[in-house]
Amino acid sequence: MKRSMGAVEAAKAIEGGSLTAEAYIRGLLDIVAERDGPVQAFIHLDAEATLAAARTLDKGPRRGMLHGVPVGVKDIIDTHDMPTGYGSPIYDGHRPAADAACVAGLRRRGGLVFGKTVSTEFAYYTPGKTRNPHDPSRTPGGSSSGSAAAVGAGMVPLAFGTQTAGSIIRPASFCGVVGYKPSFGTINTAGVKPFGMSLDTIGGFAASVADIAFLVGALSGHDFLSGLDKPDTPRIGLCRTPQWPDVEAGTETAFAEAETRLARVLTPVTLPAIFDDLAVEQVSVMAYEAAAAYGSENLYHVDRLSDHIRDLLAKGDTVDGVAYRAILGKAARARMALAEAMDGLDVLLVPAAPGEAPVGMATGNSVFNRMWTLLGVPCVTVPGLTGPAGLPVGLQLIGRPGEDARTLAAAAWLEAQLRG
Numbered sequence: 260m261k262r263s264m265g266a267v268e269a270a271k272a273i274e275g276g277s278l279t280a281e282a283y284i285r286g287l288l289d290i291v292a293e294r295d296g297p298v299q300a301f302i303h304l305d306a307e308a309t310l311a312a313a314r315t316l317d318k319g320p321r322r323g324m325l326h327g328v329p330v331g332v333k334d335i336i337d338t339h340d341m342p343t344g345y346g347s348p349i350y351d352g353h354r355p356a357a358d359a360a361c362v363a364g365l366r367r368r369g370g371l372v373f374g375k376t377v378s379t380e381f382a383y384y385t386p387g388k389t390r391n392p393h394d395p396s397r398t399p400g401g402s403s404s405g406s407a408a409a410v411g412a413g414m415v416p417l418a419f420g421t422q423t424a425g426s427i428i429r430p431a432s433f434c435g436v437v438g439y440k441p442s443f444g445t446i447n448t449a450g451v452k453p454f455g456m457s458l459d460t461i462g463g464f465a466a467s468v469a470d471i472a473f474l475v476g477a478l479s480g481h482d483f484l485s486g487l488d489k490p491d492t493p494r495i496g497l498c499r500t501p502q503w504p505d506v507e508a509g510t511e512t513a514f515a516e517a518e519t520r521l522a523r524v525l526t527p528v529t530l531p532a533i534f535d536d537l538a539v540e541q542v543s544v545m546a547y548e549a550a551a552a553y554g555s556e557n558l559y560h561v562d563r564l565s566d567h568i569r570d571l572l573a574k575g576d577t578v579d580g581v582a583y584r585a586i587l588g589k590a591a592r593a594r595m596a597l598a599e600a601m602d603g604l605d606v607l608l609v610p611a612a613p614g615e616a617p618v619g620m621a622t623g624n625s626v627f628n629r630m631w632t633l634l635g636v637p638c639v640t641v642p643g644l645t646g647p648a649g650l651p652v653g654l655q656l657i658g659r660p661g662e663d664a665r666t667l668a669a670a671a672w673l674e675a676q677l678r679g
Contacts, residue, residue: 359450376405400430425628507614509646550575643677
């Protein structure tokens with residue numbers, strides 16, 4: 260699919276004076292008009308307001324490294340000048356009083372909010388209206404449905420996503436884009452509707468590793484771009500993970516191809532037994548924390564919650580605090596075990612999703628993501644392979660907690676290999 264100019268390239272062109280923010284936005288709006296009909300990635304898009312903001316930037320001094328760069332904002336993230344409905348009828352037309360920290364940080368650095376992208380209900384499983392840009396009969400994944408689809412369709416170069424289970428990595432795989440979930444706590448989550456306080460992580464989507472490293476680095480104060488142009492060859496552990504029995508043909512084929520093409524840098528890795536049940540235990544942590552976070556909605560608006568949410572909150576009420584803290588303790592021990600399993604390696608190569616995007620609107624299985632979100636490690640979906648139906652299948656790279664720069668460098672190297 261033909262894409263517009265990327266974020267890093269556009270930022271340099273705007274800084275150098277060969278492109279205006281207004282001209283860039285106009286070009287993207289033309290792509291939206293052409294492509295968003297079947298995709299339906301946006302829940303709110305005010306073209307005139309966005310163009311006016313771009314003109315204001317063009318007239319004033321350069322505000323920062325994101326000057327003139329547009330970003331789609333997932334509708335779970337507060338914006339003071341646009342409605343934020345959290346994917347729920349309970350909050351239809353809701354207008355927050357303030358921007359979320361990540362949105363304020365974006366604007367302070369000269370970035371533009373290019374509309375609000377569709378989120379599933381409270382960033383959980385009940386889907387919104389968005390379709391997969393490669394096949395509208397299939398899901399884009401969730402919960403960051405609109406963000407992944409908007410970038411996948413080339414309508415915006417960058418978009419924020421959030422992940423509590425698999426809400427960045429899985430839709431990135433389904434939509435054929437780069438998805439990056441940073442180490443837990445890299446970007447401040449103030450102003451994001453909470454779901455799981457020990458799990459919620461802000462990240463995003465882009466057409467390239469460099470572009471998403473540019474956005475997250477700018478907001479977090481890290482230089483993630485250095486070394487991405489010509490990254491060193493990484494040492495990669497090939498790990499099918501304890502969840503491999505859930506794999507489908509698309510990912511099985513992609514893994515086999517990766518094993519052949521990358522054989523010279525791969526080392527087989529088998530995780531120790533402490534990892535076996537972490538994907539299941541992540542659900543208990545998420546349910547426990549969601550039951551607390553959504554106490555008001557469950558008390559006053561239970562009839563307007565989906566069955567998905569009600570069932571999870573009911574499960575959360577059955578998890579006691581002792582069991583919850585025991586899982587968090589086990590996760591801490593597993594992080595130490597991960598460091599031992601990765602000794603001598605830079606990253607692990609693991610599945611991003613069971614396979615290609617499923618037919619229908621159900622957002623897919625997050626089984627290959629939950630464990631890594633519980634551990635708080637950096638995760639990157641790298642596109643470039645396809646499954647039996649010709650649809651995208653991403654590969655996921657996992658790094659040690661806090662080693663985002665190394666993980667992104669490995670992702671940039673893998674991106675170059677897969678693109679040939």
